[in-house]
Amino acid sequence: MWNRAPDVSPNLRIDCGVERRINSRTSPKFVSGFFETLVAPFGFSLPTQGLLGSLNLTQGVYDLISEHKRLQFASVTQLARAVSDLDSLKIALLQMDSEEFAIWCGLGKNNSRLGLLTLIREIDQALVRVREARVKVDFEEYRPGPKALVNSMTQLALTGVACEAKQVKKAWPQSGRKPLTPKWKSRIGSVSVCEGVGTLIEMSPMEYTFKVKWKGAARTRIDVGVLRNHLVLDLGGVRRFLELPAACSRMESIKARVSIDSIEIDFMVNEKEWPRS
Amino acid sequence: MTDENEGAHGANDLGSWLTSMGAPESITDLMPSEITGVDLAPLIAMLGGVGVRSGVRNVGDSEQLADSIKWLPLDRS
Numbered sequence: 001m002w003n004r005a006p007d008v009s010p011n012l013r014i015d016c017g018v019e020r021r022i023n024s025r026t027s028p029k030f031v032s033g034f035f036e037t038l039v040a041p042f043g044f045s046l047p048t049q050g051l052l053g054s055l056n057l058t059q060g061v062y063d064l065i066s067e068h069k070r071l072q073f074a075s076v077t078q079l080a081r082a083v084s085d086l087d088s089l090k091i092a093l094l095q096m097d098s099e100e101f102a103i104w105c106g107l108g109k110n111n112s113r114l115g116l117l118t119l120i121r122e123i124d125q126a127l128v129r130v131r132e133a134r135v136k137v138d139f140e141e142y143r144p145g146p147k148a149l150v151n152s153m154t155q156l157a158l159t160g161v162a163c164e165a166k167q168v169k170k171a172w173p174q175s176g177r178k179p180l181t182p183k184w185k186s187r188i189g190s191v192s193v194c195e196g197v198g199t200l201i202e203m204s205p206m207e208y209t210f211k212v213k214w215k216g217a218a219r220t221r222i223d224v225g226v227l228r229n230h231l232v233l234d235l236g237g238v239r240r241f242l243e244l245p246a247a248c249s250r251m252e253s254i255k256a257r258v259s260i261d262s263i264e265i266d267f268m269v270n271e272k273e274w275p276r277s
Numbered sequence: 278m279t280d281e282n283e284g285a286h287g288a289n290d291l292g293s294w295l296t297s298m299g300a301p302e303s304i305t306d307l308m309p310s311e312i313t314g315v316d317l318a319p320l321i322a323m324l325g326g327v328g329v330r331s332g333v334r335n336v337g338d339s340e341q342l343a344d345s346i347k348w349l350p351l352d353r354s
Contacts, residue, residue, distance in 0.1 A: 218353060225346040232346050256349040265349065 012069060012133035016076045016163075017142045017171075061085050065126040075142045076152040076163070083130055083159040084238040090123045091230060091241045127160075135163040138171045146184040150191065154220055155238040157191050165189045190216055198231070200245045208251060208267045210244060215261045224256035224263060231265060 060082030063071050073079040135156075144152065149168075156163060165188050172180050180188070192215040201209045210231065225232040229249050231242040251267035258264075 223348060224351060225348040227346045253347065253349055255352065257352040257354065259354045 012071070012129050014071045014073065014079060014130070014133050014135045015138070016073045016079050016135060017138045017140060061089070064130050065122060075144070076137060076149075076156050079135070079161070080152060080155040080159050080238045083127070083156075083161055084240070086123060086127060086130075087159065087241050088239060090120060090127065091227065093120050093123070095228065131160045131162070133161065135161060136171075137163060137168050146180060146187075150184065150187045151236070153188060153191050154216070155235050157193050158214075158220075158222075158233060158235050158238055158240050160194055160196055160240065162193050165191070192216060194233070194240060196240065196242050198242055198244075200247060203266075206269045208247070208269070210248065210265045210267065212242060212263045213261060214263060217258050217263050218260045220258075222258060222263070224258070224265065226253045226265070233263065 060071075060073060060078055064082055064086050073082070153163065153168070168188055169180060169185055194212070194214045196212070198210050198212040201211060203209055212231070212233075220235055223234040225234065226244070226248075227241070229244050229246070231244055233240045233242070248267055250270060252270050254266040254268050256263060256265045
């Protein structure tokens with residue numbers, strides 16, 4: 001996989017398909033700080049339930065924001081979901097830092113906002129770290145079918161995490177399963193990392209299209225949405241958030257198109273928000 | 278008490294309230310006991326008419342999730 005340049009940082013190694021030896025329920029101080037940030041200003045509140053309500057923060061998210069050099073996940077799917085949860089957490093925190101939530105929550109009356117910004121920065125660093133990690137898959141403990149393997153690899157690629165296709169193919173026969181057929185080898189080799197870089201293209205003075213390149217997008221059952229200034233890509237519950245250009249906040253999202261190597265979102269200028277002379 | 282405070286019914290402390298609102302039970306392991314044991318009643322009284330249901334903003338007579346995602350119709354080619 002996944003077409004990642006060879007400058008992958010060896011700082012973090014992640015093994016997938018390995019049963020977790022330690023059921024880690026110990027939260028790093030960042031996560032404890034997160035809940036305190038939520039609780040402290042308002043007494044109690046979870047102002048971002050829509051994003052955080054379905055997260056399972058005990059399943060890997062703690063590990064991702066820890067400073068361990070080597071992490072183990074039971075499956076590629078679990079890793080993809082943990083990265084997705086971490087991404088959701090970051091977006092939820094960014095929303096909390098937005099003006100209306102800052103007022104609503106009472107942030108700013110004390111050091112809560114400082115704690116919030118620190119946490120956002122730590123999560124940002126964790127996301128960079130995991131996206132540069134060296135991911136190794138083995139099938140000793142968890143042996144998916146080829147279709148499930150490709151699906152979970154695609155989910156992982158959506159989160160921006162790379163995994164060497166060569167290593168996956170090599171690990172497969174050792175699991176005692178039938179060899180991967182050329183069809184599945186080809187599918188695995190064709191999955192590319194979603195780099196998360198998009199371009200806003202002017203189609204007409206009133207119509208714009210935001211285009212994100214992702215090879216193989218058409219083969220997925222991806223859902224596309226917009227959350228404030230972020231594009232949301234959802235593949236079976238695994239989400240990736242991509243920041244939209246500032247101009248999009250003054251436009252209305254109309255529809256999305258998925259083609260073989262890109263996802264396009266049509267925007268219409270809202271003249272009430274953005275009057276033009 | 279507003280409808281938004283509905284989740285607090287039957288929960289006397291913050292930890293119970295959070296789990297009654299759908300938070301994983303492990304959330305109480307993450308928080309100091311003095312916080313999870315906080316009595317809800319004075320907090321609710323202090324908040325008065327402010328809605329405390331997660332993520333809900335009052336917009337006139339209606340409510341909307343401030344962090345809800347707008348899913349788009351999709352053309353697949």
